[in-house]
Amino acid sequence: MTIRRLTNSERPATSFPLQAYAFEASPMRAERAEEFRSYLPYHEATRTLVAEEGGETLATASAIPMRQNLRGAVLxxxxxxxxxxxxxxxRRGHVRELLRQLLDEMRDEGHPLTALYPFRASFYERFGYVGLPRARTAVFAPADLAALLRADLPGELAWGRSGAGYADHRAFTERCLAERHGFAIFPETRAVRQRDDDDRWQLTARVDGETVGVLTYRIDDHGGELAGDDLLVADPYARALILQFLARHVDQVERIRLRIAADELPELWLTDLAVHVEARVARPGSSAPMARLLALDALAGLPAGPGRVRVELTGDRWLAGTHLLDGATGRLELSGDATGSVPAATLTAAGLSALAYGVLDPAEVDVRGLGRVPADAAAELRRLFPRRLPYLFADF
Ligand SMILES: CC(C)(COP(=O)(O)OP(=O)(O)OC[C@H]1O[C@@H](n2cnc3c(N)ncnc32)[C@H](O)[C@@H]1OP(=O)(O)O)[C@@H](O)C(=O)NCCC(=O)NCCS
Structure with missing residues (x-):
């Protein structure tokens, strides 16, 4: 078995058919093979490795060069x-081999972070990934938004097709990338698929010409559902402006469905709003994302509280050694100075990633077996890495 990197034009005959078998209804229509060719521009930046034997493609894995906000740093x-x-x-270990090489290459090319949606979380936990929260869906009736109809809100709305609104949408996701912990976006070559697909409506909220919120959505039928994608807003005014627009669909649809970040609490949006909030994690088909640090450089300079701890990293191909983490200056500093009496912890890559992404408390890292964290080290790590809820946004 050999592993090699595909060129873009090789995809339709190699990786795409395997992915179609794995992720689509099959056997596929004959025209599907034709459609493959039209996807190539969106994959220009994607690195794809394949495992081959006797000229046949046995397995494939890809990495999209993206950007993500980690506690304020865009990496x-x-x-x-x-x-x-x-x-x-x-079950012959092909994916294991491909992933090892893919992550080696992405790390060497300067990607200190990686994220994915797992087919099985435990498989990727052994690769050092840790779970992130899954985006929630909120479902409610437009009638329950009635109180907003009379609200006098700052700003105005633009409405049209998602193809025409793409530039505004992309610019607003760039703003979210800069401002929201965990937020990740595609490279431009991949993101433009949203413009070209042009298969949604788009609502854009603006105040003084500046975009403060976007929502793309579809409507399935009269009396049916208005299904929104992620509700992206800069503040509660922008959110109210978008909900006010949705309220005007009271005589058109029965339900409104929106994707929201895990830290959104729609039950607090309005009085008398009956709302169902759900995060469904199931195997296969509906996974919560996972992420990890691939390089410690990701941590240097991050905002941190005044903790000081020695961590020994174990069991990982990409993160190793003993490091002193110090937040005395308000920014995380790392050094190899491993002497002196400082509280000490042992962490797996998943354990350190859980702390960096803010998803687990040090005690949970210990309980979950992602390290050994004595109480004194836990107190320091808690100061260095206060809990934060990341919002990944990108779906890939
Ligand atoms: C999920 C999928 C990608 C796994 O690919 P694979 O090449 O079988 O993966 P690997 O062989 O590297 O590892 C899978 C399992 O087989 C095990 N395995 C590896 N070598 C083995 C061997 N010689 N004998 C038995 N099992 C073996 C691995 O350890 C792993 O199981 P574990 O996590 O319990 O240890 C593949 O089944 C698939 O294409 N499924 C459909 C699409 C899909 O779900 N894709 C993933 C979406 S992110």
Whole structure:
């Protein structure tokens, strides 16, 4: 078995059919093969490795060069996607091999972060990934938004098709990338698919010409559902402006469905709003994302509280050694100075990633077996890495 990197034009005959078998209804229509060619521009920046034997493609794994906000720093992130093995070649370790090489290459090319949606979380936990919150869906009736109809809100709305609104949408996701912990976006070559697909409506909220919120959505039928994608807003005024627009669909649709970040609490948006909030995690098909640090450089200079702790990193191919983490200056400093009496912890890559992404308390890292964290080290780590809820946004 050999592993090699595909050129873009090789995809339709190699990786795309494997991915279609793994992720789509099949056998596929004959025209599907034609459609593959039209996707190539969106994959220009994607790195795809394949495992081959006797000229046949056995397995494939890709990484999209993305960017992600980690506690305020915007860093290159490898978005792992399109992982699939031929049904006759599964359980032979092909994906394990591909992933190892793919992450080596992405790390060497300057991606200190990586994220993915796992087929099985435990498989990727052994690769050092830790779970992030899944985006929630909120479902409610437009009638319950009635109180907003009379509200006098700052700003105005623009409405049209998502193709025409793409530039505004992209610019606003760039703003979210700069401002929201965990937020990740595609490279431009991939993101423009939203413009070209042009298959949604788009609502854009603006105040004094500046975009403060966007929502793309579809309506399935009269009396049916208005299904929104992620509700992206800069503040509660922008959110109210968008909800006010949705309220005007009271005589048109029965339900409104929106994707929201895990830290949104729609039950507090309005009085008398009956709302169902759900995060469904199931295998296969509905996974919560995972992420990890691939390089310690990601941590240097991050805002941190005044903690001081020695961590020994174990069991990982990409993160190793003993490091002193110090937040005395308000920014995280790392050094190899491992002497002196400082509280000490042992962490796996998943354990350190859980703390950096803010998803687990040090005690949970200990309980989950992602390290050994004595109480004194836990107190220091808690100061260095206060809990934060990341919002990944990108779906890949
Ligand atoms: C999920 C999928 C990608 C796994 O690919 P794979 O090449 O079979 O993966 P690997 O062989 O590297 O690892 C899968 C399992 O087989 C095990 N395995 C590896 N070598 C093995 C061997 N010689 N004998 C038995 N099992 C083996 C691995 O350890 C792993 O199981 P574990 O996590 O319990 O240890 C493949 O089944 C697939 O294409 N599924 C459909 C699409 C899909 O779900 N894609 C992932 C979306 S992100």
């Amino acid at each position: 290159p992130m490898a978005g792992v996607a399109g992982v699939a093995t031929h049904p006759l070649a599964r």
